[in-house]
Amino acid sequence: MSQVKAAISDRARSERRLGWLLCAPAAIAMLAVTAYPIGYAIVLSLQQVDLRFPDEGGWVGLQNYGAVLSSGLWWTDLFNTVFLSVISVSIELCLGMAIALVMHRAIFGRGVVRTSVLIPYGIVTVVAAFSWQFAFAPDTGFVNHLPLIADDKDWFGERFSAFAVIIMAEVWKTTPFMALLLLAGLTTIDDGLYNAAKVDGASAWQRFTRITLPLMKPAILVALLFRTLDAFRIFDTIFIMTNGAQDTQSVSILGYQQLISRLNLGLGSAVSVLIFLCVLVIAIFFVKFLGARQPEGSNA
Amino acid sequence: MTGRRRACLASVACAAVLGAGILSGCGGDGGGPVSLKWFIAIQPGGSIQKVAETCSKESGGKYDIDLELLPTDASQQREQLVRRLGAEDSSIDLIGMDVVWTAEFANAGWIRKWTGADAKEVSRGVFKPVLETASFDGDLYGAPFNSNTQLLWYRKDLVPKPPETWDEMVQMAEKLGPAHGGQIQLQANKYEGFTVWANAMIESAGTQILSGPETVDLAQGPTEKALASMGLMANSSAAAPNLTTSDEDTARLGFEAGAAFMVNYTFAYGSAKENAPDVAKNMGAARYPGIVPGRESKPPLGGFNLGISSYSKHPELAYEAAKCLTAPKQQLTVTELDGLAPARSGLYGTKVVKKAFPGFADLVKESIETAGPRPVTPAYQDVSLAIQDALHPPTKIDPDDPGPAYDELKDKVQQGVDREGLL
Structure with missing residues (x-):
């Protein structure tokens, strides 16, 4: 045995x-x-490391973090990053939902619709950013020739108009991704539920808020999590359009400037670690939120 | 195609790429000429390729210069280089260094000194301010390759006599009015070009940003005068609508579209001749405007010096190649093909230079001779970022009360020199 x-x-x-x-x-x-x-x-x-000054160095404890957190620049850039993320992800969610519903209900040409919606997502971010920048440039762009827009409007010369263009470019580029994630959630909903609701006399809006949204909650949260994490690390679009001028800098650009331009690896790493912590907080918030809400949803 | 077959093809392709890499990595170690890698910004006229070819040929089979062309944007050039140099990359032999990198590269130990007969040869007849940009701590670290300076470009049909100071220029442009070309084009986006402008203003006012690698100068009276002129310019109706996002290229476009004034490098003339011949016909060149009436301006200084990488495996040949590339004959080729100013003053009487700068060759020479170079410090990047942080956008400088802007500039530049905090 x-x-x-x-x-x-x-x-x-x-x-x-x-x-x-x-x-x-x-x-x-x-x-x-x-x-x-x-x-x-x-x-x-935790060290003082500067590639330009190879003889210096040594442990400095939390001094780099102190320098970052006591700098107004970090807080301005954090605000910019959060602002850009919240606005662009909110717009993407609404547009993405609309596109997902259309794609779901498309009767003919499904493949063509889904493929064409994905095109912006397939374009390299830097290329997309350049296209938007050229379109809005006051000397060579076409946007200023449109009706109702001043001919000499310098979109990137002012903080919030620059943000507007940055957000438009981001939304244009990543809405398809949002729409696809939402579409995946949409297809899991049983059509029988809608039919039953229709029999009970529920309006289209009631069916959307009472059936579609609750059942899609996990898909929506996953889509939001992915996009928020992505949006928080925004770099390319800002780098191309303003390179942080007129107070439009994001935390990623701030880190890049310390690391790559100044070669101050100590300070730059402190910025990177703080960005990592922010991303971690966002992820934990969403996962907790997801985990906490799901049973409640299934009870309903 | 089946998955297996696709994978097989992919691995064959990978092997081919790797193999090619290994083979090219072996080149140069055999009996043939040694391959020297030269990293430098690309020039549209092809002058870099031409001088590399000439010197390779003239070496009689000793070396062959391989080009690694960098983007036109100075910050991007630097970022590509410092990443490699920081990692002690031995594949760089020659470096085309922007005039402001010398102190940083020398202090970090990335480039070699020029001494003795070699130093004498590459600095013979070179403008003094240019030599200053190639030196650090009393030693020469770069062989001047070409120079560059900004001039005041104006429309002779709109402006009878070019202004001597910025304030006078603003007045003239405002009088012309926006509908009649009353606009001044310059470089005021938040980038190195903005530092160039601020430095020229401060130098022209009679002071300087740093008096030593770690000593902030910025005498209050003259600096405030310079800042007041910047604020006046930026808040004037003569400022272009895209002032705070302007660079060399938008300035050129604005001038070609009808602005009466522009400060810009010498390439602007060739560009106007090609893109706006009617404008070029009436294009006048004058000395960069000053700040104080009667006091000569200190125009911006650009250009490249050639550095020899400390990690090069063939330093002797690299020195030899750099001497050839910076020789008078090659400098003239660069002027001929790309319109860049030679670094040696003796060349300004030649036909080539006179043809490249028709009617303003002497002005370019005088402008370089009396230029106000940007600060020489290993922490240059920090200082430049600090200036941009403190003064951008220039519209926020109050021309009637430049005090607050001055305080911020002084604080930030000190922070830059100390390399403290975020920038």
Whole structure:
């Protein structure tokens, strides 16, 4: 009896070992490409490191974090980033939902509709940003020649008009992604529910708010989580359009400036770690929110 | 196509790419000429390719210059270079350095000194301000390749006599009125070009931003005068609507579209000749405007110096190549093909220069001779960002009370020199 048991556990053990072995390459790759750089950034953020001054250096504790958090620039840029994320993700959610509903209900040409909606998402962000910048440029763009717009409006010369163009470019580019995620949620809803509601006399709006939205909640939250995390790290569009001028800088551009332009690896890493923490907070907020709300939804 | 077949093709393609990489990596170590890699900004006229080819040929098979052309934007050039240099990349031999990088690169130990006969050869007849940009801590670190300066460009049909100061220019432009070309084009986006403008204003007023690599100067009286002129300019009806996003290219476009005044580098003349011949016919060149009447302005200074990478595996050949690339003959080729000003003053009497700068060759020479270079400091990047942070947008400078702007500038520049805090 005990022999049999030992044989089974031997087998289980070797299977487990095989499992570990099979996982190992992936685990090592993950550690090498994520844990190592993150750990290294944390180590650098506690030091005074400047590539231009190779002889200087040493541990400075939390001094870099103090410098970042006591700087007005960090808070302005954090506000800009949150502002851009909230506005663009809200617009994307509304537009994305509308597009998802249209795609879901499209009777003919489904493939063509879905493909054409995806085109903006397939364009490289930098290219899209340049196109929008050229369109709004006061000397060469066409936007200022449209009716109701002043011919000499300098869109990037002022903070909120620059934000407007940045948000438009972001929304244009990522709404398709939002729409696709929402469409995936939409297709899981059983048509029978709508038919039953119709029989009970529910209006289209009631069907949308009472059936579609509650059942899509998980899909909506996932879409919001993905897009918010993405939007918070906004870099390319701002870099191309204003490069942070007129107070339109995002935290990613701030980090880039410390790391790449100033080569101040200590300060730059502190900014990066703080951005990482912000992203973590957003993720935890959404996941908790998701986990907390789901049972309630299923009770309803 | 089946998945397996596709994977197979992909791996073949990968192998081919890797193989090609290994093969090209081996080139140059055999008996043939040594391959020297030269990183420098691309020039539209092809002058870089031409001088590289000439010097490779003249070396008699000793070396072959391989070009790695960088973007036209100075910040992007620098970012590509410092990333490699910071990682001690041995594939760089020669570096085309913007005039403001010398101190930073030298201090970090990325480039080699020029000494003895070599130093003498590359600095013979070179303008003094240009040599200053190639030096750090009393040593020469770069071989001047070309120079550049800004002039005041104006419309001779609209302006009888060019203004001597910025305030006078603003007055003239306001009098002309926006409908009749009463506009001044300059570079005031938040980028290096803005630092160039601010530095020229401060230098022209009779002071300087730094008096040593770590010492802030900025004498209050003259600096406030310079700032007042910047504020007056920015808040005037003569400012272009896109003032706060303007750069060399938007300025050129604005001038070609009818503005009466522009400060810009010498390329603007060639551009106008090509894109707006009617404007070019009436295009006058004058000395960069000053701040105080009767006091000569200190125009901006641009250009490239050639540095030898500390990590180069063939430094002797790199020095030799740099000497050839910066020789008078090559400087003239660069002037001929790309309209860039030579760094050696003796060349300004030649036909090539006179043809490239018709009627204003002497003006360019005088402008470079008396230019006010940007600060020389290893923390240049920080200082430049600090100036931009403090003074951009220039519309916020009150011309009647430049005090607050002055205080902010002084604080920020000090922070830049100390490399403290976020910028």
